[in-house]
Amino acid sequence: MKTPIPVFAVNLACRTERRRSIEEQFAGRPEFRLTVVPGIELPNGPWALWQTFYGIVQRAARADLPFFIFCEDDHVFTPDYSPQFLFDRIAEADALRADILSGGMAVTRCPVQVSDHLFWVAGFNGMQFTVVFRRCYARILASKTDEGYVTDIHLGNLSRSLFVTHPHISEQREFGYSDATTINNEDGRVEGFFRRARNLLQKLSQIRTFYAATSAATIEAIRQTDVSGMFLPAYVVNLPERTDRRAHILRQFEGRNEFDLHIVEACRHEYGAVGLWQSICKIIEKAEHDGEDAVLIVEDDHVFTPAYERNRFLRQVLLAGAMGAELLSGGIGGFRNLVPLPGGLFWDDWFWCTQFIVVYRKAFRTILNARFGVRDVADEKLSALLTAKMVTVPYVSRQADFGYSDVTEGNNTQARILRHFEESTHRAGHYLYAIGRYLSGHAIEEEPVDRLTPYLSQPGPHALQLGCGHHLLPGWLNTDVEPTYGAAFLDATQRFPLPDGSFRYVFFEHLIEFLPYRLGQKLLGECFRVLRPGGVLRLTVCSVERLVQLYTRPDDEAVRRYARWNAAYYSPKTAQALANADGCPPPALVLNNFMRQAEKEVLYDFALLRDQLTAAGFRAVTLCPVGESRHPTLRGVEHRPPYVAPEALSFENISIEAEKPL
Numbered sequence: 220m221k222t223p224i225p226v227f228a229v230n231l232a233c234r235t236e237r238r239r240s241i242e243e244q245f246a247g248r249p250e251f252r253l254t255v256v257p258g259i260e261l262p263n264g265p266w267a268l269w270q271t272f273y274g275i276v277q278r279a280a281r282a283d284l285p286f287f288i289f290c291e292d293d294h295v296f297t298p299d300y301s302p303q304f305l306f307d308r309i310a311e312a313d314a315l316r317a318d319i320l321s322g323g324m325a326v327t328r329c330p331v332q333v334s335d336h337l338f339w340v341a342g343f344n345g346m347q348f349t350v351v352f353r354r355c356y357a358r359i360l361a362s363k364t365d366e367g368y369v370t371d372i373h374l375g376n377l378s379r380s381l382f383v384t385h386p387h388i389s390e391q392r393e394f395g396y397s398d399a400t401t402i403n404n405e406d407g408r409v410e411g412f413f414r415r416a417r418n419l420l421q422k423l424s425q426i427r428t429f430y431a432a433t434s435a436a437t438i439e440a441i442r443q444t445d446v447s448g449m450f451l452p453a454y455v456v457n458l459p460e461r462t463d464r465r466a467h468i469l470r471q472f473e474g475r476n477e478f479d480l481h482i483v484e485a486c487r488h489e490y491g492a493v494g495l496w497q498s499i500c501k502i503i504e505k506a507e508h509d510g511e512d513a514v515l516i517v518e519d520d521h522v523f524t525p526a527y528e529r530n531r532f533l534r535q536v537l538l539a540g541a542m543g544a545e546l547l548s549g550g551i552g553g554f555r556n557l558v559p560l561p562g563g564l565f566w567d568d569w570f571w572c573t574q575f576i577v578v579y580r581k582a583f584r585t586i587l588n589a590r591f592g593v594r595d596v597a598d599e600k601l602s603a604l605l606t607a608k609m610v611t612v613p614y615v616s617r618q619a620d621f622g623y624s625d626v627t628e629g630n631n632t633q634a635r636i637l638r639h640f641e642e643s644t645h646r647a648g649h650y651l652y653a654i655g656r657y658l659s660g661h662a663i664e665e666e667p668v669d670r671l672t673p674y675l676s677q678p679g680p681h682a683l684q685l686g687c688g689h690h691l692l693p694g695w696l697n698t699d700v701e702p703t704y705g706a707a708f709l710d711a712t713q714r715f716p717l718p719d720g721s722f723r724y725v726f727f728e729h730l731i732e733f734l735p736y737r738l739g740q741k742l743l744g745e746c747f748r749v750l751r752p753g754g755v756l757r758l759t760v761c762s763v764e765r766l767v768q769l770y771t772r773p774d775d776e777a778v779r780r781y782a783r784w785n786a787a788y789y790s791p792k793t794a795q796a797l798a799n800a801d802g803c804p805p806p807a808l809v810l811n812n813f814m815r816q817a818e819k820e821v822l823y824d825f826a827l828l829r830d831q832l833t834a835a836g837f838r839a840v841t842l843c844p845v846g847e848s849r850h851p852t853l854r855g856v857e858h859r860p861p862y863v864a865p866e867a868l869s870f871e872n873i874s875i876e877a878e879k880p881l
Contacts, residue, residue, distance in 0.1 A: 220306045220309065220310065222249070222250045222251075223249060223250055223251050223252035224250060224251050224252065224286075224287070224288055225252050225254070225279070225284055225287045225288070226245065226251045226252060226253045226254065226287070226288040226290055227254050227256050227275045227278075227279075227287060227288070227289055227290065228241045228245075228253060228254070228255050228256065228290040228291070228292055228294070229256050229258045229268065229271050229272075229275075229289075229290070229291055229292060230255050230256070230257065230258060230292040231257070231258045231260065232257060234292065236394065237292035237293060237394060238255060238292060240292065240293070240295075240392060240394075241253075241255070241290065241292040241293075241294060242255070244294060244295055244296055248302075250302045250305070250306075251288070255292075256271065256274075256275060258271050259271045259274070261367070263366075263367060265367060265368070265369045265370065266366055266367025266368070267367065268291075268346070268367075268370050269364075269367040269368045269369070269370045269373065270367055272289060272346075272370050273359065273360070273363070275287070275289060276351065276356055276359045276360060277360065279351070279353075279356060280353075280356040280357075280360065283353070284353065285352070285353050286309065286313070286350055286351060286352045286353060287350075287351055288348065288349065288350050288351075289346065289348075289349045289351055290347060290348055290349075291346055291347040291348075291391075293347055293391045293392045293393075293394060294347040294348045294389050294390075294391065294392070295389070295390055295391070295392045296388060296389060297323065297386070297387050297388055297389065297390055299386040299387065299388050300322075300388040300389070304336075304384075304388065305322075305384075305388060307336075308320060308336060308337065308384045309350055311334060311336070311337055312337060312350070312352075312382050313352060315333070315337070315380070315382070315657065316354065316380055316664075317350075317352055317380045317381075317382050318351075318352055318354060318355035318358070318374075318377075318378040318380040318381065319349060319350065319351060319352070319355065319374055319378060319380065319381045319382065320349070320350040320352070320382045320383070320384070321343060321345065321346075321348065321349050321350070321381075321382070321383040321384070321389075322347075322348035322349070322350075322383075322384055322387065322388040322389030323345060323347070323348060323383065323384070323387030323388060323389040323390045323413060323416075323417070324340070324343040324344065324345040324383045324387075324413075324416055325343075325344045325345035325391065325409065325412035325413050325416055326343060326344040326345065326412060326416060327340045327342075327343050327383060327416055327419070327420070328340055328341045328342035328343060328375070328649070329341040329342075329556075329557075329646060329649035329650060329653075330383070330419070330420060330423060330556070331559060331649075331650055331653035331654070331657070331658075332385070332420075332423060332424055332427050332558075333382075333653070333657040333658060335385075335424075336384060336385050336386075337382050337383070337384065337385065338382065338383050338385055338420055338423075339380075339381065339382055339653045339657055340375075340381050340382070340383055341375065341379075341381070341649040341652075341653075342372065342375030342376075342381070343371055343374075343375060343381060343383065344371050344372070344412075345371060345391065345412075345413075345416075346370050346371050347389055347390070347391045348388070348389030355377070355378060355380075357669070358377050358378065358669075358708075359374075359377060361669070361708075361716055362377060362708060362710065363713065364710060364712075364713055365713070376700065376701045376702060376708060377708055379652065379656075379704070383420070385420045385421075385424060386417065386420070386421070387413065387416075387417050387420075390410070390413040390417075391409050391410070391413060393407070393408075393409050393410055419556065423556060423558055426558045426566055427558055430542055430558070430560050430566065433541065433542050433561070437541055438538065438541075438561045438562065441534055441537050441538045441541060441562075442534060442538075442562070444534060444537060446477075446529075446530050446533040446534060446537075447530075449477065449533050450476065450477050450478060450479050451477060451478055451479065451513070451514075451515050451533070451536060451577070452478075452479045452481070452506065452509075452511055452514050452515065453472070453478040453479060453480050453481065453514075453515040453516075453517055454481045454482075454483045454502040454505075454514065454515070454516055454517065455468050455472075455480065455481065455482050455483060455517045455518075455519055456483055456485045456495065456498045456499075456502075456516070456517070456518050456519060457482055457483070457484070457485060457519040458484070458485045458487075459484060461519065463621070464519035464520060464621065465482065465519060467519065467520070467619060468517065468519040468520075468521060471521060471522060471523055475529070477529050477532075477533060478515065483498065483501065483502060485498045486498045486501060490593045492593075492595060492596045492597060493591065493593060493595075495518075495573075495597050496591045496595070496597050496600065499516055499573070499578075499586070499597060500586065500587055502514060502516050503516075503578060503583050503586055503587060504587065506578075506580075506583065507580070507583045507584075507587075511580070512540065512579065512580050513536065513540060513577050513578065513579045513580065514577070514578055515575070515576070515577050516573070516575075516576050516577075516578060517574065517575055518573065518574040518575075518618075520574055520618045520619045520620075520621055520636075521549075521574040521575045521616050521617075521618065521619070522616065522617050522618065522619045523615060523616060524550065524613070524614055524615055524616060524617055526611075526613040526614060526615050527549075527615035527616070528615075531563070532549075532611070532615055534562065535547070535562055535563060535564055535611055536577055538561065538562045538564060539564055539577070539579075539609045540579055542560065542564075542607075542609075543581070543607050544577075544579055544607050544608070544609045545578070545579055545581055545582035545585070545605040545606070545607040545608065546576055546577065546578055546579065546582060546601060546605050546607070546608045546609070547564075547576065547577040547579075547608075547609045547610070547611070548567070548570060548572075548573075548575065548576050548577075548608070548609070548610040548611070548616075549574075549575035549576070549577075549610075549611055549614060549615040549616030550572070550574070550575060550610070550611070550614030550615060550616035550617050550640070550643075551567070551570040551571055551572050551598075551610055551614070551643055552570075552571040552572040552617075552618065552636060552639030552640050552643050553570065553571035553572070553639055553642070553643050554567050554568070554569060554570050554571070554610070554643065554646070554647075555568050555569045556568045556569075557610070557612070557647070557650050559650060559653075559654050559658060560609065563611055563612060563613075564609050564610070564611060564612075565609060565610050565611075565612050565647075565650065566607075566608065566609055567608045567609060567610045568602075568608070569599075569602040570598055570601075570602055570608065570610065571598050571639060571643075572598055572618060572636075572639070572640075573597045573598050573601065574616060574617075574618045575615070575616035576601075581607075582604075582605055585604055585605065586601070586604065586605075589604055612647045612650060612651060613644075613647070613651070614640075614643075614644060614647070617640045618636045618637075618640065620635075620636045620637050637860075637861055641689075641860075645689060645703070648704065652704060670696075670707035671696065671698075671707055671709075671716060671717060674696045674707075675696075675717075675718075675721050679694055680694055680695070680723055680724060680852050681696075681721065681722050681723045681724070682694065682695045682696065682722065682723060682724040682725070682726065682852055683695065683696050683698065683717075683722045683724070683725045683726070683749065684696065684697045684698065684725075684726050684727065684856075685698055685699075685709065685711045685725065685726070685727040685730055685742075685746075686698075686699055686700070686711060686727050686728075686729075686730040687699050687702075687703075687706050688703070688858070689703050690858040691703070691705050691706060692726075692856055695726075696722075698711075711727070711730060711734075711742050711745075712734060712738050712741070712742070714745060715745045715748070715749055717749045718749070719748055719749065720748075720749070720750065720751045720752065720754075721749050721751070722749050722750055722751065722754060723750075723751055723754050723755070723852075724750075724754065724755050724756075724757070724850070724852055724853060725746045725749065725750055725754070725755075725756045725757070726756075726757045726758070726853065726856050727758055727759075728758065728759035728760075728856075728857055728858065728872075729759065729760065729761070730742070730758075731743075731758065731760060731821070731823070732760055732761060732819040732820060732821055732822065732823060733818075733819065733820050734820055734821070735820055735821070736821055739821060739831065740831055740834065740835065743756075743831055743832060743834075743835040743837075744835045744836075746835070747835045747836045747837060747879055750879040751879070752879055752880065752881045753878065753879065753880075753881050754878070754879045755850055755853065755876055755877070755878050755879075756832075756837065756876065756877050756878075756879075757843075757848065757850075757853045757856065757874060757875070757876045758828070758874070758875055759845065759857050759872050759873070759874045759875075760823045760828065760872065760873060760875075761813075761819065761822070761823075761871050761872055762823065762824055762825070762871070762872065762873040763822040763823065763824050764824045764825065764873075765781075765870055765871060765873070766810060766813060766822075766871075769782060769806035769809055769810060770806050773803075773806065777866070777870060778870075779803055780866050780870075781809075781866065781867055781870040781871070782803055782804055782806070782809045783803060783804070784864050784866065784867045785804075785809045785812050785813065785867065786804035786808060786809060786812065788812075788863075788864075788867070789812035789815075789816060813871070825842055825873060825875065828840075828875055829875075832875070832877045836879065836880070837877035837878060837879060838877070838878055838879075838880050839876075839877065839878040840875060840876075840877040841875065841876050841877075842873060842874070842875055843874045843875065843876055844869075844874065845857055845868060845869055845872050845873070845874050846859075846874075847874075848874075848876065850876075853876070857872070857874070
């Protein structure tokens with residue numbers, strides 16, 4: 220490796236003690252060429268750091284550096300640092316087509332170990348020692364902003380090729396103050412972040428090593444096992460009076476002869492969580508008595524996902540048992556960390572939800588001997604009791620939402636469970652991405668520097684979605700400031716990195732409301748610029764006009780339906796206590812629920828948006844029913860979350876279309 224490695228350390232002139240510290244760290248280390256860069260000073264510290272970092276990347280790009288190291292002036296080398304270790308990690312990361320390699324992170328998101336000394340991460344915090352590779356320069360420089368970003372978080376949005384060394388070779392020194400957040404001024408807080416992150420990577424590495432001991436012959440033998448005649452004892456927990464749930468769960472298992480299904484009357488207790496635990500123990504006692512090696516315990520709100528496949532799941536049950544599992548879950552509503560294992564299995568450190576769990580014999584006594592108190596819940600208790608916990612990914616099970624929970628009061632709010640599973644599924648997708656790209660044995664594809672230009676060079680509708688979130692429209696260019704897989708980065712508050720007149724359609728929903736009025740007008744101007752003459756902008760917002768109807772048209776049936784749904788969705792107990800004789804909640808409760816959840820910067824009505832669109836140059840501004848349009852490409856483009864009732868979406872939202880004149 221060519222040395223010395225260029226290092227750019229950021230320092231504010233007034234912070235002489237930090238300058239001395241960073242110069243001491245690099246003194247006597249000929250493998251580095253240190254340049255101290257004066258930090259840009261702004262009222263917003265994180266924005267100032269981004270602007271300084273951006274200038275350094277410009278400098279590196281002009282010099283055509285293959286990589287450089289960006290340092291903050293609170294960096295310190297750990298005892299694990301050595302020049303050769305750093306050189307080897309840079310070469311290894313470069314071979315993996317890395318954009319970013321960190322010497323140590325305060326927080327890692329979804330870390331996946333890809334070699335003995337490297338972890339891939341979905342996102343991170345900590346910029347004190349960061350190798351930036353040339354292949355990332357263009358992506359960084361394309362995200363120019365008048366203001367700024369939080370640098371480490373923004374890099375996680377720009378790139379899917381982020382790595383950290385294991386062990387850490389860099390951490391932060393505490394100076395008693397922080398530009399990022401005043402919370403970090405607390406003595407020992409920053410060091411605690413790095414200590415926990417370092418310990419986590421060590422733990423995950425040990426788990427990976429432990430399960431790697433499972434022989435390839437054993438894994439292959441299970442993959443080839445004929446499971447056509449195999450079945451699993453399955454016990455469904457149900458209260459007899461809950462006939463809707465009983466009918467639901469019987470439909471789920473209809474025709475699935477791989478399960479020997481039994482309905483078990485749930486144990487009753489004034490605390491629902493205790494009743495569930497007692498029910499689990501009753502099933503395990505029977506399984507132990509019957510000499511079962513494993514038993515499937517199912518809650519009556521379980522739903523099979525499209526990922527479920529009989530033979531694959533049965534082989535996963537066998538494989539998990541061969542690797543020493545105590546528990547295998549078919550799907551979880553939340554987790555902290557996963558470790559990839561063979562056969563679509565993952566070790567799991569902690570989880571939510573027990574609607575579909577295989578419990579193995581080795582865990583029977585541990586569970587039956589455990590003390591369970593009125594403050595405990597089953598998933599957290601099992602997480603604490605058992606160490607060999609596994610989950611199938613993609614999930615083969617999720618929970619149905621019946622609008623109430625015996626376990627956690629918070630889950631009585633409608634759709635909370637569905638939201639848990641949606642977020643958990645998205646997080647699990649990070650692990651699937653890392654496996655597919657770095658652990659599958661396939662050739663490593665470099666992240667495209669530019670997703671925008673190739674899209675425009677292809678035939679198609681040339682349709683742009685802004686602020687897509689996880690809602691990707693097929694055939695569209697889906698963009699977001701925090702893009703998911705399959706989407707491109709685009710900050711809708713800045714000038715779009717797109718040529719004039721390049722799109723036939725532009726669409727966004729629930730985006731402009733979160734921007735100050737000034738930026739909202741700028742957004743509409745950019746949409747106008749990138750549309751072709753005759754092109755159409757469609758936008759969907761929450762309408763203040765509809766909310767006013769809570770007072771002006773309280774007897775309208777649509778208003779009443781929305782009010783009842785809103786109250787049941789956000790505050791069921793309060794709504795029940797305050798409802799009038801015919802079950803309608805007070806308008807003020809409904810309005811407060813909306814405002815608390817919406818967190819909007821600006822509330823719009825049709826007239827205000829029409830004026831803004833006209834000012835931006837649009838004509839033929841029309842109000843459209845949500846999901847409907849005279850343009851086929853724009854029909855049904857709105858996201859319809861399964862946890863929001865269709866009538867609520869129709870009531871709260873308005874859709875508007877506007878054309879760019881020919």
